Amino acid sequence: GAGVSQTPSNKVTEKGKYVELRCDPISGHTALYWYRQSLGQGPEFLIYFQGTGAADDSGLPNDRFFAVRPEGSVSTLKIQRTERGDSAVYLCASSLAGGQSDTQYFGPGTRLTVL
C-alpha cells in the first residue's frame, strides 16, 4: 500500500517568505508527527497530532512554526518569515494509533532551503 507522502520534495525560498509543507499519512493512521533533520544530524521532534488535535507541540522552535491537521488526515506545516537557519529536511511520520510501541513510518521528507 501507499506509504507516507510529502510535497514538495524540494522547496527553495527567500529569507522572510512564508512556506507550507504538506504531509499525507498512511490511510487509517490516526497519529501524525513532524520532525526536522539538519545535515549530519538525527531527526528532531517538532509536533505530534492525535486525530485533528496537536497532542504535543513542545518541539516547535518558536511561534513562526505552526501545523494543522483539520480533518485528521493531511497535515500542513507552516513556517512564517523564514530564516536561513530553517533550512533542513522536514520529515513527516504516521503511526496507527500513537502508542509508545506503535511503529512510526516516515515519508521521504521535504528539503527546505532558505536563501
Added chain:
Amino acid sequence: GESVGLHLPTLSVQEGDNSIINCAYSNSASDYFIWYKQESGKGPQFIIDIRSNMDKRQGQRVTVLLNKTVKHLSLQIAATQPGDSAVYFCAENRMGSNFGNEKLTFGTGTRLTIIP
C-alpha cells in the same frame, strides 16, 4: 543532559562480514528503543525495536542488544550486503508533554559502508 548518542560516526565493513553499530543513552527511565535505517534522500526506515524488559531481540539478519546497566544498545547486522550501506540511527521513545510517549529522540547516526 538527556541524550541519545552514538560511539562511532562511520563504519566500513567488508561485504559478507558482520557489523555492529553501538548507541549510548543517558536517561535511565527510557524504556523503548528503536533502530532506523536511512538511505540517501529517503526517510528513516524502521528496522527493529526492543523494550527495556528485554536484553536481546532478533529479526531477519539483525539483532538488537540492550544493556541497561551501562545504558547501551547495539545493532548487529549479519552477512552484510551492499544494500545495507546507509546511516543507522538509534531512537528512544520518551513520554511526551501530555499523556502518551509518542515523540522519538534520535541520536546523530552512524554511516555504515559495505565494501564489495
